[in-house]
Amino acid sequence: MRLTTLTLAASLAAGAAFANPVAPADVVFTDDGAVEASLTGAPGNPEQGFKVFSDKKQGNCVACHNIEARTDLSFPGNVGPMLDGVGENRSVAELRGILTNSKNTFEGTVMPAYYKVDGFTRPGDDYTGKAPSGPLSPLLSAEQIEDVVAFLSTLK
Amino acid sequence: MKFKQMTAIAALALALPTLSLADADDDKLVINGELEMVTKTAAPAHLDGALSEVISGWHFRDDDTQKMQMDDFDNAGMLGVEAAAEMWNAVDGSEGKSCASCHGEAESMKGVRAVYPKWNEAAGEVRTLEMQINDCRTTRMGAEELKYAGDEMTNMVGLISLQSRGMPVNVAIDGPAQATWEQGKELYYTRTGQLDLSCASCHEQNYGNMIRADHLSQGQINGFPAYRLKNAKLNGVHNRFKGCVRDTRAETYKEGSPEFIALELYVASRGNGLSVEGPSIRN
Numbered sequence: 001m002r003l004t005t006l007t008l009a010a011s012l013a014a015g016a017a018f019a020n021p022v023a024p025a026d027v028v029f030t031d032d033g034a035v036e037a038s039l040t041g042a043p044g045n046p047e048q049g050f051k052v053f054s055d056k057k058q059g060n061c062v063a064c065h066n067i068e069a070r071t072d073l074s075f076p077g078n079v080g081p082m083l084d085g086v087g088e089n090r091s092v093a094e095l096r097g098i099l100t101n102s103k104n105t106f107e108g109t110v111m112p113a114y115y116k117v118d119g120f121t122r123p124g125d126d127y128t129g130k131a132p133s134g135p136l137s138p139l140l141s142a143e144q145i146e147d148v149v150a151f152l153s154t155l156k
Numbered sequence: 157m158k159f160k161q162m163t164a165i166a167a168l169a170l171a172l173p174t175l176s177l178a179d180a181d182d183d184k185l186v187i188n189g190e191l192e193m194v195t196k197t198a199a200p201a202h203l204d205g206a207l208s209e210v211i212s213g214w215h216f217r218d219d220d221t222q223k224m225q226m227d228d229f230d231n232a233g234m235l236g237v238e239a240a241a242e243m244w245n246a247v248d249g250s251e252g253k254s255c256a257s258c259h260g261e262a263e264s265m266k267g268v269r270a271v272y273p274k275w276n277e278a279a280g281e282v283r284t285l286e287m288q289i290n291d292c293r294t295t296r297m298g299a300e301e302l303k304y305a306g307d308e309m310t311n312m313v314g315l316i317s318l319q320s321r322g323m324p325v326n327v328a329i330d331g332p333a334q335a336t337w338e339q340g341k342e343l344y345y346t347r348t349g350q351l352d353l354s355c356a357s358c359h360e361q362n363y364g365n366m367i368r369a370d371h372l373s374q375g376q377i378n379g380f381p382a383y384r385l386k387n388a389k390l391n392g393v394h395n396r397f398k399g400c401v402r403d404t405r406a407e408t409y410k411e412g413s414p415e416f417i418a419l420e421l422y423v424a425s426r427g428n429g430l431s432v433e434g435p436s437i438r439n
Contacts (some may be wrong), residue, residue, distance in 0.1 A: 025177040056368070060368070062368065063368040064368075066366060075366075076366075077368050078227065078365050079366070110353060110357040113352065120349060120350055120352060120354075120406075121346060121348050121406070122348045122406045123351055123406060124404075124406060124407040124408070129398065129406075129407065136350060
């Protein structure tokens with residue numbers, strides 16, 4: 001009984017059905033900042049990934065990136081490069097690395113690390129401006145990362 | 157001839173996406189049809205080339221918002237200024253005094269905003285305008301302090317800023333203020349929060365770009381206090397800082413904290429040479 005509740009809670013926290021995603025601290029990067037191994041062990045869902053990409057409350061990638069081929073993006077920003085064709089130019093492992101912690105690919109970049117929970121200066125509790133009450137969660141879950149990677153891979 | 161024109165137009169259309177709608181525009185800010193403002197000028201030497209030109213946030217707003225600041229009848233920030241003008245003359249506290257009792261007309265404050273934050277020798281500290289106002293209230297009037305970022309305070313800062321409108325910002329960063337200035341500079345370039353962004357990430361590296369629907373300016377404070385369409389009242393500098401720090405998913409500093417005082421001195425100094433614009437209109 002106990003055990004089932006625990007597992008359920010864990011999978012809920014991960015955002016879905018994967019009970020054992022790679023923890024942020026255990027992600028292995030190549031020298032170039034890529035991440036070869038899937039964070040969930042399962043393929044991502046590109047439609048879901050598009051939602052994460054464009055939703056202000058999820059990835060909000062659109063705050064900085066446009067995809068010209070997608071006319072359904074609202075108010076895309078241009079702090080980051082346009083991502084048309086990025087699935088052609090970048091491997092899945094590279095994309096996963098950029099999402100997990102882009103600083104390992106682009107030194108000093110302004111792009112946030114989406115799967116990182118420590119090493120920040122004055123981290124807050126979400127957007128409240130207050131100190132966090134417990135350990136930080138990554139900006140995106142392992143599953144959401146895999147979904148976005150799957151979506152970006154379709155941009156050819 | 158015709159052909160040439162067409163090519164020029166085609167070239168323009170092609171050039172637009174890279175130029176981006178985003179860059180600071182070339183409009184001129186003239187207030188009430190007579191007061192010409194310096195809204196772009198050479199960057200102060202202490203910026204060491206980090207910016208070649210300093211630009212008022214006014215240039216990054218859309219035409220309608222810009223227009224509201226060009227005529228005092230349209231400038232909703234003037235309501236706050238009027239409220240403060242009444243307070244200027246209102247006796248408060250144990251000494252039976254108002255601001256006017258010591259300073260006369262509010263016009264006597266001409267030049268003050270332009271040099272604040274400023275080192276106060278007697279107190280041995282850098283003071284913001286808010287701190288100075290509260291010092292007058294407590295030590296000279298025997299009145300209660302105003303809440304640092306409350307409406308009464310921000311309106312009073314608005315009234316005092318207005319007296320310097322059009323004068324160049326000219327805060328001192330050397331001598332006894334230097335240590336505070338250095339601290340502010342350090343804060344400006346420190347990345348905070350889970351998004352790991354510094355003021356410079358947005359306002360130095362990316363001004364002119366769009367971050368979602370927001371057109372990033374240089375984050376100058378020559379326009380403060382700023383009447384924001386978002387909350388329909390005058391907003392002080394520290395309130396703005398707090399919002400920006402919060403948006404990096406960080407634990408913010410408080411309004412009136414030593415950190416924000418230092419940051420204010422530093423950010424003000426980045427705008428040395430721009431005209432004092434307060435009260436400005438912003439989104």
